[in-house]
Amino acid sequence: MGKGDETRQTILSQAAQVFSTHGYFGTSLDDLMQATNLTKGGIYNHFGSKEALAVEAFEFGAGQVRERFQALLAGRPRNTRSRLLALVEQFHSLIETPLFAGGCILLNTAVEADDTNPVLRDRARYFADEWRGFITRTLNKGLELGDVRPGIDVEAAATIIIAALEGGIMLSKLYDDPEHIRRTARHLEQYIESLLRPENPT
Amino acid sequence: MGKGDETRQTILSQAAQVFSTHGYFGTSLDDLMQATNLTKGGIYNHFGSKEALAVEAFEFGAGQVRERFQALLAGRPRNTRSRLLALVEQFHSLIETPLFAGGCILLNTAVEADDTNPVLRDRARYFADEWRGFITRTLNKGLELGDVRPGIDVEAAATIIIAALEGGIMLSKLYDDPEHIRRTARHLEQYIESLLRPENPT
Numbered sequence: 001m002g003k004g005d006e007t008r009q010t011i012l013s014q015a016a017q018v019f020s021t022h023g024y025f026g027t028s029l030d031d032l033m034q035a036t037n038l039t040k041g042g043i044y045n046h047f048g049s050k051e052a053l054a055v056e057a058f059e060f061g062a063g064q065v066r067e068r069f070q071a072l073l074a075g076r077p078r079n080t081r082s083r084l085l086a087l088v089e090q091f092h093s094l095i096e097t098p099l100f101a102g103g104c105i106l107l108n109t110a111v112e113a114d115d116t117n118p119v120l121r122d123r124a125r126y127f128a129d130e131w132r133g134f135i136t137r138t139l140n141k142g143l144e145l146g147d148v149r150p151g152i153d154v155e156a157a158a159t160i161i162i163a164a165l166e167g168g169i170m171l172s173k174l175y176d177d178p179e180h181i182r183r184t185a186r187h188l189e190q191y192i193e194s195l196l197r198p199e200n201p202t
Numbered sequence: 203m204g205k206g207d208e209t210r211q212t213i214l215s216q217a218a219q220v221f222s223t224h225g226y227f228g229t230s231l232d233d234l235m236q237a238t239n240l241t242k243g244g245i246y247n248h249f250g251s252k253e254a255l256a257v258e259a260f261e262f263g264a265g266q267v268r269e270r271f272q273a274l275l276a277g278r279p280r281n282t283r284s285r286l287l288a289l290v291e292q293f294h295s296l297i298e299t300p301l302f303a304g305g306c307i308l309l310n311t312a313v314e315a316d317d318t319n320p321v322l323r324d325r326a327r328y329f330a331d332e333w334r335g336f337i338t339r340t341l342n343k344g345l346e347l348g349d350v351r352p353g354i355d356v357e358a359a360a361t362i363i364i365a366a367l368e369g370g371i372m373l374s375k376l377y378d379d380p381e382h383i384r385r386t387a388r389h390l391e392q393y394i395e396s397l398l399r400p401e402n403p404t
Contacts, residue, residue, distance in 0.1 A: 110376040163385075179361075
């Protein structure tokens with residue numbers, strides 16, 4: 001990695017933290033200059049605009065979230081139950097051992113950008129698609145393997161799991177209390193069990 | 203209501219809409235002037251600061267949400283199942299027949315203010331307390347009446363219901379697709395059934 005690339009990665013890492021707490025509109029150029037220890041020119045030398053930086057910082061953050069999930073999956077059996085529980089643990093970990101001070105960048109970006117910034121909203125949609133896709137693929141594979149109850153609504157399960165996790169994170173952040181995401185995770189563990197065939201535990 | 207009070211209510215109603223889509227940081231004085239058709243002085247004549255206006259607009263919005271819920275409850279039987287299903291329907295309605303263009307003011311304010319604005323965060327906490335309190339009171343009353351399964355975790359149920367609803371709203375707003383909150387509502391209808399004693403349907 002050249003010096004320019006390293007600087008760029010450092011800016012993205014620091015910008016991702018600032019955007020995660022202050023949001024896109026709440027982050028000023030001053031905030032970004034302070035976080036990165038760069039001048040305005042130093043930032044704009046690497047990124048053409050605040051929006052361009054926000055988009056790349058979101059993707060940088062998403063990459064870090066993906067890396068944590070890959071590491072989490074790597075230590076687990078590859079069966080249906082284990083993979084779905086790993087996803088619950090992944091979102092739970094964003095409160096217990098945060099990657100970003102602001103909690104979940106998907107939640108923050110989705111809620112802020114949905115009505116105001118189609119570019120950031122689309123990035124959040126793609127990221128949400130990834131998580132929903134992980135759930136639907138895992139459940140469809142589980143149906144093939146006979147692990148999953150036939151007739152369940154795979155798309156509905158993906159919505160329910162992601163919705164409950166994001167809402168649990170929202171409440172834990174609002175009250176500064178991890179109990180909310182813990183309760184949500186316990187509920188989802190039971191819900192996931194209800195999707196699986198009890199006669200064929202994996 | 204005097205002329206000043208009327209003007210004040212109109213400003214709050216319009217400001218609540220703008221804040222619901224643009225957020226606190228994303229709303230400029232220009233946005234507020236345009237929405238209210240007032241000058242800067244006209245706005246500051248009624249509200250001392252943007253934060254003061256945001257707090258009062260949030261409370262105005264919360265009042266409208268409460269009014270809808272009271273109207274919804276008024277037409278229902280007062281039993282445990284009916285009251286909990288009414289709460290699910292209330293949050294569902296924020297997507298299907300929105301009060302605010304931005305969806306749920308609790309979700310929006312919580313996610314934006316949790317790391318940045320303790321005054322707005324506290325207002326969001328109080329509002330979340332109201333919804334959680336409605337659920338815990340209803341379940342505790344149901345336990346007394348024998349409608350609810352003994353031994354359920356009332357606080358956990360309150361977290362799970364509000365978390366799933368807010369996450370469902372987040373996904374429906376992100377994808378501009380009501381299907382997500384519909385799936386979440388159907389899941390919660392089943393979950394609520396699981397909290398009730400089947401031998402004593404009410």
